[in-house]
Amino acid sequence: MAGVTRLVLAGGGHSHAIVLDALRRRPEPGLEVTLVSPAAASPYSGMLPGHVAGIYSREAMHIDVRRLVAAAGGRFVEDAVARVDAPARRVLTRGGATIPYDLLSLDIGITPDLSAIAGADAHAIAVKPIGDLLDKLDRLVAAVRAPDGPQDVAIVGGGAAGLCLAFALARRLRAEAADAGRDGARLRPTLITAHALLPDLNARARRLARAALARAGIGLVEDDRACAIAPRSVTLASGREIAADATLVAVGAGAPQLIAQSGLATDPQGFLAVRPTLQAVGDDAIFGAGDCATSVTDPRPKAGVFAVRQGPALVENLRRAVRGAPLLPFQPQKDWLVLMSTADGRAIAARGRHLALEGRAVWWLKDRIDRRFVEGLAVRGARPA
Template identity: 40%
Template sequence: MGAGHAHVEVLRSFARERPANVQLTLITRADKTPYSGMLPGLIAGHYQPDDMQIDIGPLARQSGARVILTDAVGLDASVGQVLCRNGLRIRYDVVSLDIGSTPNTQGVPGAGAHAIPVKPIDAFLARFDDACGRISERRSGSGIVVVGGGAAGVELMLAIHHRFQTMFSRDRFETLNFSIITGSAKILPAFPRRFRARLRAILAGRGIGIVEGARVTSVSSNGIGVEGSPAIPADEVFWTTEATAPGWLRETGLALDGRGFIEVEATLRARDQQAVFAVGDVAAFMPRALPKSGVFAVRQGPMLDRNLRRLLAGESLIDFRPQSEALYLLATGARHAVGTRNGLVFEGNWVWRFKNWLDTRFMSKYKLAAGPSASACVNAPSDAG
């Protein structure tokens, strides 16, 4: 269920070596899946959309997978069925969920109507293009606000700033106002002090305002309400706050954490479920909390593949052991980036080139021979699995 970073690795593995007597089915709403690590570069103008899109068609064809182009909207573990938006009920013996998350707009009046969530990425890209058009058409300036002061929010704001700086004339660009609003006491709260200070200096140098410790209470077509403070003018609002899980998971009977994500054991198998796995953002890794980051989803892919194969072969499962300190590389709009690992902080154009090398190397693994796209299975029988 879902074509996230971990599941495309399973497809790639099955393309190399397909287990006997196994029918692999992928349920996904689109035949291309975006790689989130390259989104800031796309927004900044360094990449084209196809550079960050993994074409599911060749992967599915070479892995022997059947693809059903629709959303999964339910799971009945008691009878082993996935419920699809198009009305199909797909039987399974083993199921894995890699369906991601979305920024949480719940409980903020107007956010659903007036803010643009950064996920799902395919929907975000279309709405971002619309926002660019509106900004271009306005005769006066525009207030551009990112809600969320984590890595995703800061990186997105720097990419947007760079995009508009190259897109508009100097006089027109200077009519734009850029701000980040975060409910945390400081931006990038999970990162080392030196990393945070460096990004704060970069934001200040580009005239990007930072409003910290501000709980957003409402969003309208022309402003953002903040608890205890005057409203902040805003024409375009981009939403990158803490992720939320699909609401329908609460109807599945799966064990969920306090935020509604699927609790998984070290093997990536759902707690108290022998035939259900979950990876990426939708999973709450029980051995220790993991950030909702593509860094971990990518690393879960090979382990998920190994454990699916071991389960099918009747073998014991093995544990996923995430690294204690992940490498983070945050692009600053231009071809420049700041990185951190193990408390060290480094930056420069060379860091961006290193990030670009890592990203393009990752994508190259999934650029298989071109061919017809995978087709939706529109007439599958209700018990097909």
């Protein structure tokens, strides 16, 4: 491409943070960068359970994408993309702005979709998007400190995210209740999953997780789907009712509607369909990464580890697109390391069909990886205007 290439990054997710960091460290000649994001700071999902547990401050778990784009010589637009006009190569924002692009990359995450559980929209707290979750968690913590505050808390979702959240909530809410003069031991969390616990991980990891839940005094209901949520209970497919003064749902996230509404190619669930180059199917000028995109050749679960791995591949192919060079395929790992905090100074590690470990050394490794990732993206100096 001759002259200046206008790159618009829609969303401040993990992949785009890595792109911005790479561009500030090694600018790409002829590239003009604009980041459109509704928030100046982006939460890092790997540190969410630690923040919930009271281990990390809110600031420590956030990436300042406003500073990153400024350090990369780009422009920050605090807004959200409402629609992509691909034929005209422009994006329209909720605030009414029109931003032209030569290259567009989408890393806009997912949206909550609790429609499969009756009453969830009214009576449950969706875990994703994380940015919306944090203020709701603050209100839950404040409620637990009240004399008549919640005692029974349900977490729906038996994947790694739901498991880590259950451990983190148990630690934090019990500590807050005790600090307020209540009997923290009376707070009873229950983890509910429609299938076996950690269905994507190996059998040893599941055994370690079940044992850790039992040690932490967290109830576990497996193979029984949550069908309805009321203000004080969760009703399961079996007809059983679980007492719940508060319910958090770590399942049921959907694709951002703007992808299909913009006429972009999607997978059957509505997520942006991308090729191995991370380009959208049918449009070489549009890229996708993170939870909002699905590889048509190598689909993977919606997890932060894949967004982090996509980051370097995305920036390399964006550079190649600017230079008019052939793009490279990205091959996601077939076996990936999953690190799950149990919020007691230990963590569980799992990979592939057989590897699973638990202990303080695993927590040390997870904490080190997470801190180094966020700190590595930090930009020192004054906050940009």
